[in-house]
Structure formats: structure tokens, C-alpha cells
Amino acid sequence: MKRIKKRKQAVDPIYYVIVSLMAVLFFAFHTLSFIKGIFYSFTNWKGYGNWSFVGLRNYIHIFADIDTIGAYLFTFRFAIITTILVNVISLLLACALNAKIKFKNTLKAFYFLPYMLGILIVGFIFNYIFANLVPAFGKAFGIQALSTNILGTNYAIWGIIIVTVWSSCAFNTLIYTAGLQSIDTDVYEAADLDGASGWKRFKYITFPLLAPSFTINMVLSAKGYLMVYDQIMAMTDGGPGTSTTSIAVLIYKKGFGGGQFAYQSANAVVLFVIVVAISLLQLRILEKREERLG
Amino acid sequence: MSKVSIKKEHYNWPITILLIIGILSFIVLPLYMALMIAIKDPTDMNHILALPKVLRLHNFTDAWKMTEYPRKFFNTAFITIVNLFFTLITNSFVAFAITRNRKKSKFFRFMYYYFISAMFIPFSVIMLPLVVQANTFHLDNIIGITFLYVVFGLPMNTFLYCGAIKSIPEALDEAAKIDGAKPLQIFSYVIFPILKPTTATVAILSFMWTWNDFTMPLVLLSDSKQQTLQLAQYVFKSQFSVNYNLAFASYLLVLLPVLIVYIFCQKWIMNGVVAGAIK
Amino acid sequence: MKKNFFAIFAVVVLGVGILGGCGKSNEIELFSSKAENKEILQQLVDSFNESHPDTKIVITAPADAGTVLKTRLAKNDIPDIVALGGDNNYKELQSAGVLADLSGEDFVTKVQDSYLQMVYDVNADKEQVAYGIPYATNASGVLYNVDKFEKLGLSVPKTWDEFMTVVDKIEAANEVPFLLTYKDSWTGLCSWNSMAPDLQPEGFTDDRLINKTTFISTHQEIAQKYLEILSHAQEDFMGTTYDDGNKAFASGEAYMMINGNWAINQFITANADFKVDMFAFPASNDPSRNFVTSGVDVLFGAAKDSKNLDVAKEFIAYMLEKENAQTYIDDQFAFSAVKGVEQKNPTVAGVKEDIAAGKVANFPDHYYPNGFDLSALLSEFSLNYVNGVEDKENIQTFLTNCDEKYDIANVD
Numbered sequence: 002m003k004r005i006k007k008r009k010q011a012v013d014p015i016y017y018v019i020v021s022l023m024a025v026l027f028f029a030f031h032t033l034s035f036i037k038g039i040f041y042s043f044t045n046w047k048g049y050g051n052w053s054f055v056g057l058r059n060y061i062h063i064f065a066d067i068d069t070i071g072a073y074l075f076t077f078r079f080a081i082i083t084t085i086l087v088n089v090i091s092l093l094l095a096c097a098l099n100a101k102i103k104f105k106n107t108l109k110a111f112y113f114l115p116y117m118l119g120i121l122i123v124g125f126i127f128n129y130i131f132a133n134l135v136p137a138f139g140k141a142f143g144i145q146a147l148s149t150n151i152l153g154t155n156y157a158i159w160g161i162i163i164v165t166v167w168s169s170c171a172f173n174t175l176i177y178t179a180g181l182q183s184i185d186t187d188v189y190e191a192a193d194l195d196g197a198s199g200w201k202r203f204k205y206i207t208f209p210l211l212a213p214s215f216t217i218n219m220v221l222s223a224k225g226y227l228m229v230y231d232q233i234m235a236m237t238d239g240g241p242g243t244s245t246t247s248i249a250v251l252i253y254k255k256g257f258g259g260g261q262f263a264y265q266s267a268n269a270v271v272l273f274v275i276v277v278a279i280s281l282l283q284l285r286i287l288e289k290r291e292e293r294l295g
Numbered sequence: 296m297s298k299v300s301i302k303k304e305h306y307n308w309p310i311t312i313l314l315i316i317g318i319l320s321f322i323v324l325p326l327y328m329a330l331m332i333a334i335k336d337p338t339d340m341n342h343i344l345a346l347p348k349v350l351r352l353h354n355f356t357d358a359w360k361m362t363e364y365p366r367k368f369f370n371t372a373f374i375t376i377v378n379l380f381f382t383l384i385t386n387s388f389v390a391f392a393i394t395r396n397r398k399k400s401k402f403f404r405f406m407y408y409y410f411i412s413a414m415f416i417p418f419s420v421i422m423l424p425l426v427v428q429a430n431t432f433h434l435d436n437i438i439g440i441t442f443l444y445v446v447f448g449l450p451m452n453t454f455l456y457c458g459a460i461k462s463i464p465e466a467l468d469e470a471a472k473i474d475g476a477k478p479l480q481i482f483s484y485v486i487f488p489i490l491k492p493t494t495a496t497v498a499i500l501s502f503m504w505t506w507n508d509f510t511m512p513l514v515l516l517s518d519s520k521q522q523t524l525q526l527a528q529y530v531f532k533s534q535f536s537v538n539y540n541l542a543f544a545s546y547l548l549v550l551l552p553v554l555i556v557y558i559f560c561q562k563w564i565m566n567g568v569v570a571g572a573i574k
Numbered sequence: 575m576k577k578n579f580f581a582i583f584a585v586v587v588l589g590v591g592i593l594g595g596c597g598k599s600n601e602i603e604l605f606s607s608k609a610e611n612k613e614i615l616q617q618l619v620d621s622f623n624e625s626h627p628d629t630k631i632v633i634t635a636p637a638d639a640g641t642v643l644k645t646r647l648a649k650n651d652i653p654d655i656v657a658l659g660g661d662n663n664y665k666e667l668q669s670a671g672v673l674a675d676l677s678g679e680d681f682v683t684k685v686q687d688s689y690l691q692m693v694y695d696v697n698a699d700k701e702q703v704a705y706g707i708p709y710a711t712n713a714s715g716v717l718y719n720v721d722k723f724e725k726l727g728l729s730v731p732k733t734w735d736e737f738m739t740v741v742d743k744i745e746a747a748n749e750v751p752f753l754l755t756y757k758d759s760w761t762g763l764c765s766w767n768s769m770a771p772d773l774q775p776e777g778f779t780d781d782r783l784i785n786k787t788t789f790i791s792t793h794q795e796i797a798q799k800y801l802e803i804l805s806h807a808q809e810d811f812m813g814t815t816y817d818d819g820n821k822a823f824a825s826g827e828a829y830m831m832i833n834g835n836w837a838i839n840q841f842i843t844a845n846a847d848f849k850v851d852m853f854a855f856p857a858s859n860d861p862s863r864n865f866v867t868s869g870v871d872v873l874f875g876a877a878k879d880s881k882n883l884d885v886a887k888e889f890i891a892y893m894l895e896k897e898n899a900q901t902y903i904d905d906q907f908a909f910s911a912v913k914g915v916e917q918k919n920p921t922v923a924g925v926k927e928d929i930a931a932g933k934v935a936n937f938p939d940h941y942y943p944n945g946f947d948l949s950a951l952l953s954e955f956s957l958n959y960v961n962g963v964e965d966k967e968n969i970q971t972f973l974t975n976c977d978e979k980y981d982i983a984n985v986d
Binding site: 012013015016017019020023024026027030031032033034035037038041048094097098100101102103104106108109110111112113114115116117118119120121122125126127129130133134137167172175176179224227228230231234235248249252253256257262265266269270272273276277280 | 325420423424447449528546564
């Protein structure tokens with residue numbers, strides 16, 4: 002830390018006023034809510050009426066509750082599969098869109114369209130597709146696997162994944178195309194001369210240069226998918242059984258509806274710790290990777 | 296992909312065709328299906344994808360009346376526009392204040408980390424206590440929820456704006472300062488205009504967030520007069536019952552404004568999103 | 575840029591003004607947890623509003639009403655009037671102490687005592703105070719397609735064995751006996767609720783509460799018969815929604831549906847000529863034990879602290895007027911809790927006698943602790959069945975789960 006500036010410049014008070022004002026508001030509605038949540042997690046409050054402190058009981062409870070553990074397992078499974086699928090498909094799409102194709106901008110615009118549509122309504126539309134269109138198709142062609150509503154089977158998670166992939170690929174594809182466009186074509190020409198093509202070229206040249214886009218997508222994806230909520234409310238309501246109940250759905254349904262306000266507050270705190278841990282871990286790994294590749 | 300063909304000025308038709316097939320089957324098909332259902336009579340549902348025997352636009356007027364579309368549209372538009380307005384002016388200035396004074400004062404450095412670290416708190420974590428809190432302050436209405444959007448968007452937007460402001464040379468402010476400009480003037484006449492691309496990004500992200508948000512209205516807006524378009528679709532789910540034609544007409548009415556905006560600003564939107572994310 | 579901002583700002587200010595203006599009139603909120611009665615309720619509310627020009631009652635009937643209601647409880651934002659089932663939703667509001675004591679009102683005397691007692695039973699500590707006024711009652715059992723039954727020469731079964739004979743005959747004719755709609759998991763509760771009162775030991779719900787008994791030691795037969803029903807259901811019953819199922823049933827795709835009278839007006843909407851009747855689910859081979867499951871379908875309550883409490887009471891009194899009570903049950907194919915109001919529609923003739931004779935049992939799940947989500951467990955149980963898990967193992971796991979989850983929910 003070198004102090005080059007000799008005199009400390011005075012900061013205009015207006016900066017303090019406005020930043021403090023926003024900070025106070027932010028504290029009062031965001032941070033305070035968060036702190037209150039932590040507080041509630043040590044009580045047995047139901048959201049109304051009397052309460053008392055129960056120490057760590059809610060936290061201990063979490064690790065013995067099959068519903069909560071099930072919700073975590075579902076959410077992780079969902080987040081991992083979706084992150085991988087979305088990124089693979091987006092990369093493929095981005096490469097295709099970056100190729101020398103006709104109607105490039107129109108095609109790109111179409112592929113970005115799902116980003117604009119609210120996932121709740123997309124969920125409703127796919128709900129109908131899974132319940133009517135797909136089974137009708139399955140029956141017409143005698144395909145047993147397709148003739149039932151996937152949302153009523155063990156594979157309901159895949160129904161949710163499909164919808165999520167459908168609406169998330171748009172954003173990720175766009176980021177990857179932007180990354181691809183920034184790659185200098187000279188690099189490819191050099192690679193061509195060296196005889197690298199196809200997969201090799203992708204692996205050694207394209208992908209490393211896409212690393213920053215990859216990092217962004219991975220971090221944003223993982224955090225978003227761990228919070229999966231809208232599409233589940235639109236499609237399965239957590240069922241069949243509790244097989245598609247995500248943590249966010251569980252907190253909402255049981256926190257308000259099941260009289261477990263305090264218990265679900267504890268669950269929310271655990272969720273927070275997990276999200277922070279995963280995000281930090283991811284950033285670390287991906288940054289290291291980027292350094293190595295770059 | 297042969298090496299030689301890339302060099303020539305030929306279009307890669309196989310990939311173009313594959314992409315078009317992809318669009319038709321994955322993006323156009325679901326929307327086409329939604330449209331077909333929305334313009335049919337309930338008795339005409341044997342072939343879902345076929346064109347309707349009789350065009351029935353009645354579904355749209357029925358859905359319009361049933362969900363009280365104009366009011367819900369107004370609510371959603373109100374939240375979106377007011378949020379946009381306040382988000383853009385306040386969040387950008389906060390970011391400006393923080394970036395420019397980070398080196399001079401611990402306070403702003405602390406604020407930077409305070410806001411950024413809040414990005415790690417997902418909404419589900421604060422949902423339960425927030426509902427209680429919002430009630431205490433009577434924020435369970437569209438004005439309150441708009442206010443909350445402005446506040447909750449702060450971490451992400453500060454992050455985006457800070458990145459952009461950092462790259463604006465401080466010499467610009469200095470020059471204005473020497474001319475006797477006050478911070479607010481420097482900001483609104485010098486900095487804010489330069490920030491246009493980032494402002495575009497923030498605007499799009501905020502717009503998409505508030506227009507399509509479902510969770511926050513669900514837990515905060517209880518009065519049916521205050522519902523947003525998205526929430527209304529959920530609330531009416533059970534009342535649409537088996538009348539899918541009505542339901543889909545209603546869904547399309549909600550998607551329509553966004554589609555129109557997209558058709559006209561598609562390039563601008565795509566560039567905005569990229570600019571923000573790549574920063 | 576600046577001009578634009580001012581333009582937007584002007585719009586905003588204008589908007590706030592308009593909104594502020596809207597909220598002034600004296601609006602009273604009626605929160606209803608049922609989707610099926612929205613129309614008739616609206617009709618009655620409209621005529622009430624007409625005769626009371628200074629007030630306006632507005633109905634809120636959201637999807638997933640239970641959760642929404644409890645969210646509002648957490649916000650201490652209680653609707654002025656509530657129209658709920660005599661179930662956990664009511665229980666939660668009542669035990670939170672936000673409902674007004676209506677015992678002193680004149681209209682209480684208009685209501686049948688047995689139903690009032692049913693409401694008392696779900697009050698915290700079974701307090702004998704009318705926080706909720708029972709309005710309509712329901713009947714859960716087997717809904718059957720009358721025409722199809724006649725065509726095959728089937729008669730209404732009185733015992734489980736007869737029931738199974740009917741099922742065999744239907745299957746022999748290559749048709750589907752049951753149409754189930756388990757995509758909406760609450761419908762999975764219907765056959766459970768119909769069987770449990772017939773087959774569970776006397777006093778089970780009370781004994782279970784104080785851990786004197788368990789599901790696994792008493793509910794084997796119920797679980798077994800539950801699976802038996804599944805084996806005669808249509809394909810993909812796990813993926814069929816309640817709405818789609820009602821429509822399919824009304825178009826004659828199956829012989830029977832295990833649900834309640836509340837589904838009937840949905841059938842009629844889908845097919846106006848549909849002929850349907852009900853019978854009590856014959857779970858036992860002893861006909862005298864085969865009760866109709868009947869509970870309070872709609873009760874009215876008023877918020878204690880509402881500034882419109884008087885209007886709320888007036889509204890409840892209005893709804894309880896004979897004429898209005900009749901209009902309501904005629905539309906809903908329900909039964910009235912109001913003395914002297916009778917259901918005459920043939921579509922529920924099969925259970926009417928039992929109800930009149932008091933051969934009814936309340937829904938067992940109204941007595942389970944709040945937070946014990948039996949419908950999710952039943953849905954999992956059914957899913958395992960579809961996946962080919964062996965019955966014995968499946969039943970064992972299911973009942974063990976029931977006991978475990980019950981204990982967790984029973985803590986507070």
C-alpha cells in the first residue's frame with residue numbers, strides 16, 4: 002500500500018447522506034429480516050401467538066427429518082443435472098450459432114426468446130404438454146414410456162428439469178456466443194494450419210478462451226437452481242409424494258402452511274450457509290482453472 | 296465441419312437447418328400449441344395441434360374479464376416502471392459514491408463489501424421473516440413491494456454499476472469539479488450518460504425480474520386488487536378448472552406485452568444482457 | 575434523458591394518486607378456501623351487496639388457499655369473513671385466537687346441533703364455543719355413473735365383498751372400474767378418509783394423539799384395501815389431475831370415482847346430461863360399519879378485530895336464511911347445516927338416507943395434527959405401488975412413515 006496522494010481529500014457529505022440512506026433501508030428490510038430469521042430459528046414461534054426459546058432443537062431436528070433431507074437431496078440432484086445440461090446444450094447451441102449460418106441474428110433472437118417468458122407460465126404450458134400432448138403422442142406411436150404423464154411418475158424431476166433447461170438455455174447461450182465472438186479468428190486460422198480441428202480445436206482453443214463465460218454461467222446457474230421454486234409450484238406442487246419438493250418450496254409450504262415457521266427459519270439459515278459455501282467453492286475452483294487455462 | 300469450407304464464403308447450411316428445426320420443435324411448437332388452444336372451443340380439443348374449426352376469440356375477452364386483466368396489468372406495470380425509475384437513479388448513484396470514495400474512506404469500502412456480500416442471501420432465506428416485517432411496515436401492497444424491489448436489487452445493481460464506473464477515468468470528474476460542479480451534477484451530467492450501456496443492462500434485468508417475479512407477490516400481496524399478472528395466473532389456476540382454452544388465452548395475454556417489447560427491442564435487450572454479464 | 579425521467583415521474587405520481595383513490599370504499603373481504611363454490615358464493619354475495627349499498631363484500635379464493643391463509647395469519651392480516659372447511663385451516667385460525675365468538679348471535683339456533691358439535695370438536699381443547707358457524711356439509715364416498723351401472727346390471731354394493739364383485743364384473747366387461755386423480759395429491763385422501771372410520775379401532779384418533787396406539791398396529795387392512803383400489807384404477811392415475819379426471823368421468827370413461835359430493839357440479843359443468851349418484855364406501859363386510867364420511871364443508875367465521883364485524887355477522891345471518899341456504903346446496907349438491915333445509919337432488923340420493931339417519935363419520939384427517947401431511951405419504955405409497963414395490967414391503971414402509979411423521983407433527 003503506497004500512499005501516493007499526499008493530502009487526504011475530503012469526501013462530499015452528499016455521498017455519505019445518500020449511501021447511508023440506502024444502507025439504512027437495506028439494513029432495515031434485508032439484513033434485519035435475515036437476522037430476525039436467525040433469531041426465530043432458536044424459538045418455537047409459529048408466526049403468531051406466544052413463543053419461547055428452544056435452543057438448538059430446530060437445528061437438531063433438521064438432520065433427523067426425512068422430509069428436509071429429501072428436499073436437500075432433490076435440490077442438489079436437480080441443481081447438478083440442470084447445471085450440466087444447460088451448460089452443455091448452451092455451448093453446443095452457441096457454437097452452432099457462431100458458425101457461418103444464414104439468418105444468424107434472427108435465429109439468435111429466437112433462441113433467446115424463452116428468457117423473456119416468466120417461468121411460472123412456461124411451467125403451466127409444459128404441464129399441459131406433459132399431461133396431454135406427450136401421452137397422446139406416446140399412445141399414437143405405441144411408445145409405452147411416453148404414454149403416461151411424466152409428472153406423476155418417479156421421473157417427475159425430469160419434467161421439472163426439461164422446463165428449466167428450456168427457459169435457462171437462452172441466457173447461457175447468449176453469454177457463450179458473446180464469448181465466442183470475442184475470440185479472434187486468427188487463432189482458428191493458426192489452429193487450422195497446425196491441423197487442429199473439430200473436437201481438438203474445441204478442447205484446446207475454444208473452451209479455454211471461453212473460460213470467463215463458463216465461470217459466469219456456472220456461478221449464476223448453481224445459485225439459481227438451488228432456489229428452484231416457480232416451476233415446481235406451477236407443475237407438481239412438490240409431488241408425487243414429496244419427490245419434487247425443493248428446499249424453497251419446503252420453506253414456503255411448511256413455514257407458512259405447516260405451522261413450522263421457526264423450524265423452517267432454521268432450515269433457511271442452513272440453506273444460506275450451504276449457498277455461501279457452494280458459491281465460494283465454485284468461485285475458487287473456477288478462478289484457479291481460469292488462471293491455469295488462461 | 297471440413298476445414299476448407301469454412302474459409303470460403305459459403306453458408307453452413309446443415310447447421311442452419313438444424314438450428315431452424317430446433318427452433319420449430321422446441322420454441323415455436325409450445326407457443327403454437329398455446330395459441331391453438333387459446334383460440335379453440337372446448338369441444339374442439341381432439342386434435343390439439345390442428346387449426347380450430349371455428350376461431351374463438353371469446354376466450355380472450357372472457358379471460359380478460361375474469362382475471363380483471365386491466366387492473367392486474369396496471370399493477371404489474373406500476374411495479375415494473377416505478378421500480379425501474381428508482382432503481383436506476385438511486386442504485387447507480389450509490390455505486391458511484393462507493394466507487395469514487397472507496398480509496399478515501401473506510402465507510403465506503405465497508406459499504407461495498409456489505410452490499411456485495413448480501414448477494415449471497417437467496418430470497419427463500421429471508422422470506423419468512425420478511426413477510427412478518429413487511430406487515431409491520433404495511434408494505435404488503437404494490438407500493439410497498441415496489442419499494443422492496445428497489446432495495447433488494449441494490450447488491451446486484453451496485454455490483455454491475457461499480458464495475459462500469461471503475462473503468463471511467465476519474466479525471467473526468469476532476470475536470471467537472473474544477474468547473475465548480477457538485478457531486479450530484481457531476482453524476483447526472485458527466486457519469487450517468489457514460490453509463491448508458493450498464494444502465495441498459497440493469498434496466499433489462501430489473502424489468503425481467505419484476506415483471507416475471509412470482510414468489511414475492513405470492514407472499515406479500517394478499518389483496519386480490521393488488522395482484523400482479525403472474526400471481527393472478529396462479530390464483531386463477533383452480534378456477535380455470537378444465538377450461539384450458541380460457542386458461543391458455545389468459546397465459547397468452549400475460550406473455551403478450553413481453554413478446555411485443557421483445558420484438559421491438561430484441562437487439563438492444565440481447566446486447567444489454569451480454570454487456571452486463573461479461574463485465 | 576432528463577425529460578423522459580420527468581415524464582415517467584409524472585406517470586408514477588398519477589398512478590399513485592389513482593391507486594390511493596381506489597382504496598377508499600368500504601370493502602369487506604370474504605376469504606373462501608373452496609374453488610368449487612366460487613360462482614354460487616359470488617351470486618349470493620352480489621345480492622347481499624345490492625341490498626347493502628354502503629358496503630361491498632369481495633371474495634378472495636386463491637389456489638392453495640390453506641397456505642395463503644396461514645401466510646396472512648403470519649402477517650396478522652385476517653380477512654373480515656372466512657368461509658372454510660371444518661379442517662386444519664379453521665383449526666389454525668381458531669387456535670390463533672383471531673376469530674370472533676359468535677355463540678351469542680341469534681343465527682346460531684338455526685344450525686343443527688350435531689354439526690355445531692363437529693366444529694366444537696376441532697376447536698383447541700374442544701372448547702364449546704361457536705367460532706365457526708357450520709353452513710354446508712359434504713359427503714365423501716363412491717360416486718358412480720348411473721347409466722353405466724344400469725347397462726351392466728350392477729347394483730349398489732353394501733359390503734366390501736360385494737364391492738369387489740362389482741369391480742370384477744366391470745373388469746370382465748373390459749372396462750375401467752375406478753377413475754383416480756392422484757396428480758392432485760389431496761384426492762388420494764378420499765378413499766383413506768372413507769375407509770378409516772369404518773375399519774380403524776374405536777377411539778383411534780384420540781389414542782394416537784397420546785401415543786397409546788400406532789398406525790402400523792391398526793391400519794394394515796386399510797392400507798391393503800387402499801392398494802386393492804389402485805389395482806383397479808385407470809392407467810396413469812398418478813398423472814391425472816382432478817380437473818381432467820372429472821371431465822373424463824363425466825364423459826363416461828370409468829364407472830366409479832372415489833371423491834365427494836363437491837365434485838358433482840364439476841361433472842355437470844363438463845356434461846350437463848351426466849347421471850351420477852353416490853354410495854357409502856363399503857370398506858367393511860359388516861354393512862352397519864360402512865359410514866358415509868361427512869364433515870363440515872363450509873363454515874363461516876368472522877375476524878375478531880375487524881372493524882366490519884357487524885356487517886360480517888349480518889352477512890352470515892343472511893347466508894343462513896333458508897332460501898339462500900337452499901340455493902347454495904342446490905348448486906353444490908351439498909347438504910345444509912341449517913335446520914329444515916333439505917337436499918332433494920337425486921344425484922346424492924344414495925347417501926342422503928345415511929346422512930339423515932346420522933350414519934356418518936367425520937373425516938379422520940380433521941383430527942390429525944396440523945403438519946402431518948398424510949396426502950404426501952399416500953401419494954408416495956401409491957407411487958411405490960405403480961413402481962412395482964411389493965405390497966407387503968410397501969405397506970410396512972408406509973405405515974412406519976405414518977407413525978414417524980405423525981410423531982414429528984405431534985410435538986407442538
